[in-house]
Amino acid sequence: MAFVEFQDVVKEYRMGEVTIRAADGITFSIEKGEFCVIVGPSGAGKTTVLNILGGMDSCDGGKIWVDGKEVSAYSRKELITYRRYDIGFVFQFYNLVQNLTAKENVELASQICREPEDAEEVLRQVGLGERMKNFPAQLSGGEQQRVAIARALAKRPKLLLCDEPTGALDYETGKSILKLLQDTCRNTGTTVVVITHNTALTPMADRVIKIKNSRVRSMEKNDAPTPVERIEW
Numbered sequence: 001m002a003f004v005e006f007q008d009v010v011k012e013y014r015m016g017e018v019t020i021r022a023a024d025g026i027t028f029s030i031e032k033g034e035f036c037v038i039v040g041p042s043g044a045g046k047t048t049v050l051n052i053l054g055g056m057d058s059c060d061g062g063k064i065w066v067d068g069k070e071v072s073a074y075s076r077k078e079l080i081t082y083r084r085y086d087i088g089f090v091f092q093f094y095n096l097v098q099n100l101t102a103k104e105n106v107e108l109a110s111q112i113c114r115e116p117e118d119a120e121e122v123l124r125q126v127g128l129g130e131r132m133k134n135f136p137a138q139l140s141g142g143e144q145q146r147v148a149i150a151r152a153l154a155k156r157p158k159l160l161l162c163d164e165p166t167g168a169l170d171y172e173t174g175k176s177i178l179k180l181l182q183d184t185c186r187n188t189g190t191t192v193v194v195i196t197h198n199t200a201l202t203p204m205a206d207r208v209i210k211i212k213n214s215r216v217r218s219m220e221k222n223d224a225p226t227p228v229e230r231i232e233w
């Protein structure tokens with residue numbers, strides 16, 4: 001069994017009379033330490049898949065396995081523990097606490113987990129050694145995203161899940177964030193999943209899962225991924 005397994009996962013959203021099938025039998029696997037890109041057009045079901053994988057939402061059918069454990073069988077309480085210890089999230093709009101400094105934002109995550117990385121050390125790793133005392137409003141978008149990545153990494157997560165992490169950033173800044181994620185994957189062995197609508201990013205991934213109309217269109221392994229600095233779009 002792979003590190004991450006989705007087996008025929010179904011998710012439906014009911015709104016009055018209408019039911020939307022946001023995941024219509026999704027099956028894929030991801031190996032430990034891979035950099036995986038999930039790509040697809042808007043509304044394809046990417047966020048739905050990421051939210052289910054991260055234990056933020058439950059599924060209506062199928063099974064999910066992460067590191068040998070069946071996440072789809074977890075109780076509500078077990079899901080909280082799973083999110084707290086096993087998952088790091090990076091969002092499009094950073095989701096930092098505005099009245100805390102960069103360092104305090106990272107420490108906030110460290111406080112809720114078992115063997116956190118040192119906040120200052122992880123901020124240095126993401127290139128923010130000189131900005132630890134700054135508040136989010138004093139940082140650029142790219143720097144705020146680096147704080148968010150540091151906050152996620154401080155937990156030493158089994159899975160780092162990133163939902164359109166460059167969606168709010170300009171081209172060069174977006175590239176530097178993707179490079180940071182790719183380097184983190186290589187240097188720490190963290191399994192990283194990035195969702196994006198940008199198909200140009202697929203050469204940088206070890207594994208590409210294409211989603212369309214709530215289903216997996218293809219899954220490909222890439223034995224020679226391209227460093228993101230060599231990709232243009």
Ligand SMILES: Nc1ncnc2c1ncn2[C@@H]1O[C@H](COP(=O)(O)OP(=O)(O)OP(=O)(O)O)[C@@H](O)[C@H]1O
Pocket residue numbers: 013014015020021022040041042043044045046047048049197
């Ligand atoms: N909480 C919800 N309630 C109702 N419908 C939802 C909900 N979340 C998602 N959907 C619907 O499920 C489908 C898949 O949405 P999802 O957000 O997973 O797509 P996506 O691929 O991430 O799109 P985008 O790139 O635009 O974020 C869409 O039709 C969406 O409208």
